[in-house]
Amino acid sequence: GAVVSQHPSWVICKSGTSVKIECRSLDFQATTMFWYRQFPKQSLMLMATSNEGSKATYEQGVEKDKFLINHASLTLSTLTVTSAHPEDSSFYICSAPRGEGGWLGYTFGSGTRLTVV
Amino acid sequence: AQSVTQLDSQVPVFEEAPVELRCNYSSSVSVYLFWYVQYPNQGLQLLLKYLSGSTLVKGINGFEAEFNKSQTSFHLRKPSVHISDTAEYFCAVSVNSGNTPLVFGKGTRLSVIA
Numbered sequence: 001g002a003v004v005s006q007h008p009s010w011v012i013c014k015s016g017t018s019v020k021i022e023c024r025s026l027d028f029q030a031t032t033m034f035w036y037r038q039f040p041k042q043s044l045m046l047m048a049t050s051n052e053g054s055k056a057t058y059e060q061g062v063e064k065d066k067f068l069i070n071h072a073s074l075t076l077s078t079l080t081v082t083s084a085h086p087e088d089s090s091f092y093i094c095s096a097p098r099g100e101g102g103w104l105g106y107t108f109g110s111g112t113r114l115t116v117v
Numbered sequence: 118a119q120s121v122t123q124l125d126s127q128v129p130v131f132e133e134a135p136v137e138l139r140c141n142y143s144s145s146v147s148v149y150l151f152w153y154v155q156y157p158n159q160g161l162q163l164l165l166k167y168l169s170g171s172t173l174v175k176g177i178n179g180f181e182a183e184f185n186k187s188q189t190s191f192h193l194r195k196p197s198v199h200i201s202d203t204a205e206y207f208c209a210v211s212v213n214s215g216n217t218p219l220v221f222g223k224g225t226r227l228s229v230i231a
Contacts, residue, residue: 006160032216043207043223044161051216093160095219102211103149103168106219110160 002028004096006109013084013116021079021112023094028107030096033077035069038091038111047092050077084116119144119210123222130198131230138193138225140208150191151209151219152182161207167191168213178202203229 036044050056050071068080098104153161165176209219
């Protein structure tokens with residue numbers, strides 16, 4: 001089945017540094033990738049939508065300059081948390097839809113646990 | 118815009134008892150409906166989805182859900198739960214056109230008690 005490989009699965013970084021999270025679609029072309037953030041014991045909140053070859057669309061309240069999204073190819077989308085601070089600590093998950101409206105399914109990465117110290 | 122309401126944040130249930138996790142949605146357009154399960158520190162696993170056709174959908178691990186258009190509901194059920202079913206369950210909806218993101222409910226924590 002369709003797989004999205006997300007790396008790293010967990011990362012600890014110092015405050016002020018940047019962290020890059022990668023999501024690769026292994027056996028299908030992901031023209032769109034959704035990036036979600038999940039706080040402990042809470043639901044997934046959409047941060048941004050990336051489309052291959054174009055600028056990402058960010059949800060209201062998400063800082064574009066802090067969360068840089070790049071979707072340079074049909075198989076790779078990246079999220080870079082710049083100048084990370086402890087409040088950026090969270091679980092980040094990517095998701096790629098397959099088929100119109102996701103009727104073939106939404107494939108999720110396994111998530112990245114980011115801890116900023 | 119679409120929205121999803123999961124009425125119960127936590128559901129404790131004894132092992133081998135039946136369970137129902139409730140989900141209601143709101144949308145002005147046709148939608149697809151999904152149930153996902155999440156184990157601690159893991160991504161989401163699809164349990165089942167409703168696209169069209171039969172309103173009773175069967176998924177993995179013995180789960181099923183019934184789409185009720187008049188009540189805008191998509192409740193998840195399992196006739197007999199196991200300890201291993203303890204997890205967070207999310208109901209989600211997408212618009213059935215274009216590349217639109219899933220909109221998730223707040224989740225229901227299912228705790229199976231031995």
